[in-house]
Amino acid sequence: MQAIRFHAYGDPSVLQLEDVAKPTPREGEVLVRVAATSFNGIDAGIRGGGMQGPFPVALPHIPGIDVAGTVEALGDGVTGFEVGQRVVGFLPMVADGAAAEFAVAPTAVLTAAPERIPLADAAALPAVGLTAWQALFDHAGLRAGQRVLVNGAGGAVGAYAVQLAKRAGARVIATASARSRDRVLASGADEVVDHTTDALADAVTEPVDVVVQLAPIDPEAFAALVPLVADGGVIVSTTVWMPAPSDKARGVRGVDLFVRSDAVQLAELVALVDAGELRVDVAERVPLADLRSVHERAAAGGVSGKVVVLAPSA
Secondary structure (H helix, E strand, O other), X not given: OEEEEEOOOOOHHHOEEEEOOOOOOOOOEEEEEEEEEEOOHHHHHHHHOOOOOOOOOOOOEOOOOEEEEEEEEEOOOOOOOOOOOEEEEEOOOOOOOOOEOEEEEEHHHEEEOOOOOOXXXXXXXXXXXXXXXXXXXXXOOOOOOOEEEEEOOOOHHHHHHHHHHHHOOOEEEEEEOHHHHHHHHHOOOOEEEEOOOOOHHHHOOOOEEEEEEOOOOXXXXXXXXXXXXXXXXXXXXXXXXXXXXXXXXXOEEEXXXXXXXXXXXXXXXXXXXXXXXXXOOOOEEEEHHHHHHHHHHHHOOOOOOOEEEEOOOO
């Protein structure tokens, strides 16, 4: 089969399209014929070698933590899945991923793919959708009537965070650039602050209960978010290289989010997609052979929105 692999850590040039042996599912796993994976920022971090501590992958490594495809074969002891079934999942970060024609996946990370959208587009859901879900509900305990600031709503996680927060009955203030404004409003934001021209301290005139911090930020700007949070509120951050600030005196918690695979939560997201209550946005669809160029563009800040990477067999 064809797969993208890297044999050493480094810049995007280490990514190579190669012919490799098709993997075999072990006990508790299935073999998935990949329709698509997607590009996530963590893919670049792992490839560059900066994530060897938390995610010590074995080299050569196939990237791609999102997978959407059909079950090709069952490993020993697998129940609840059948050959030909459409599935979607968030793969273990240290195992070989789905930037290939076939991938093995533990059944524990898979759920039925949404029927409402093309199978390949479902690869845009798992990692970023789960990040938004876990930020809002697992860590922030979001409730109807609360005020939420989504800082960095123009990205892939932000789109889901805005939609899910609005669906939960929150008032959503979002930051985004002018090019993302219309898309963020379409996701349900009540207010959009242009972070390139407006200071948050001036634009956010009432305290918020929850901050979901998604965009790159410097320490001074990060600390400046704390006064915007109401007593007892929470800042949930995906910028885990910089600890989330807090204010113990006012009960403001800072939470560093490490997204985890959760098939039950993913099934809930899929159900929302099929019910028409959650939109899956895909900015680009590129062939597997172009994955290196996606990494190159991302390194230069040239990727906006979710990129779905199509397998050769798709």
